[in-house]
Amino acid sequence: MRKTIIAGNWKMNHLGSDAKATITGLVSRIPQNVKSEVVIAPVFPYLPMAVEFTKGTPVHVAAQNMHWEESGAYTGEVSPAMLVDIGVTHVIIGHSERRTYFNETDETVNKKADAALKHGLIPIICCGETLEQRERGIMQSWIEGQIEKALKGLTAAAMTKVVIAYEPIWAIGTGKTATSAQAQEVCAIIRKKILALYGSVAADSVSVLYGGSVKGKNVAELTGSPDIDGGLVGGASLKVDDFMAIIENAVIK
Numbered sequence: 001m002r003k004t005i006i007a008g009n010w011k012m013n014h015l016g017s018d019a020k021a022t023i024t025g026l027v028s029r030i031p032q033n034v035k036s037e038v039v040i041a042p043v044f045p046y047l048p049m050a051v052e053f054t055k056g057t058p059v060h061v062a063a064q065n066m067h068w069e070e071s072g073a074y075t076g077e078v079s080p081a082m083l084v085d086i087g088v089t090h091v092i093i094g095h096s097e098r099r100t101y102f103n104e105t106d107e108t109v110n111k112k113a114d115a116a117l118k119h120g121l122i123p124i125i126c127c128g129e130t131l132e133q134r135e136r137g138i139m140q141s142w143i144e145g146q147i148e149k150a151l152k153g154l155t156a157a158a159m160t161k162v163v164i165a166y167e168p169i170w171a172i173g174t175g176k177t178a179t180s181a182q183a184q185e186v187c188a189i190i191r192k193k194i195l196a197l198y199g200s201v202a203a204d205s206v207s208v209l210y211g212g213s214v215k216g217k218n219v220a221e222l223t224g225s226p227d228i229d230g231g232l233v234g235g236a237s238l239k240v241d242d243f244m245a246i247i248e249n250a251v252i253k
C-alpha cells in the first residue's frame, strides 16, 4: 500500500531563527494522527535542530543531498552514515537544481540512491523534463530513461522503500503548475516503468510525488489523481500556514 507523502524542500532558505520558528510552528499544529507522511528538508546546519524539535512528532527530517561514499577526502560533502547518525530519515536525491547547478548526473543519482537505501535512508529521487523536451515530444522517453538509470541495480526489496518525485522543470518556482492531467500522465508513466523493471510489488509500493508550485489550493486535485501520492513542495513549505494547508487538503487514497 502506497503512502501519501507531503515533503517540504526548503532549498537554501531560512536562517536558524526562522528555521526554528517554522519547525516549532509546524509541530505545534500538526495532529499526532496526521494521515500523510510529513517530511521537512532544511539545510544541513539546521538538520540536528529539526531532528530535535520533531522528536516524538509525526514529522520526519530529510537532507537535501548527500554523497554516496561512507567517508574520505570529499571536501564539502556529507555522507549517508552522518545523516543517519544525527537522526535524519529521508534524503532528496537528484533535484533538478542539483542537476543543473552542481553537475548531478543520472549516474551519481543512482550511486546516491543505492547508498541511501543501504544505510536505511528513504531516498526521494527526483526526475523531470524541461519545457523544450516536452515540446519536442520526448518527455516520455526522457522520464523513462531517468528512472531506469536512477534505479539501476537496486533490488526489488529495496525498491519498496523508494520514493520518486516527478518535477517538471518548467513548473518549479514559476507559479506554473502542471495540470493534474499532465502530472497524472507522467506519474503513471513512472509507475509503469517501475512495474516493467521491478514487478507489481515495487510498482504498488513506490510513492510517486508531484512537485512544482504545489499549494493548498491545488493539492487536492493533484493528489486526487490515481498515480500521484503526494507532493514535493518548495516555496509553500517555508511558511507554516501554507504548508499546513497542503497537508490538510491532500487526498489520502
Ligand SMILES: O=C[C@H](O)COP(=O)(O)O
Pocket: 009, 095, 167, 171, 172, 173, 174, 175, 211, 212, 213, 214, 232, 233, 234, 235, 236
Ligand atoms: O523541491 C521542490 C520543488 O522544486 C518545487 O518547488 P516549488 O514548490 O517552489 O515550485
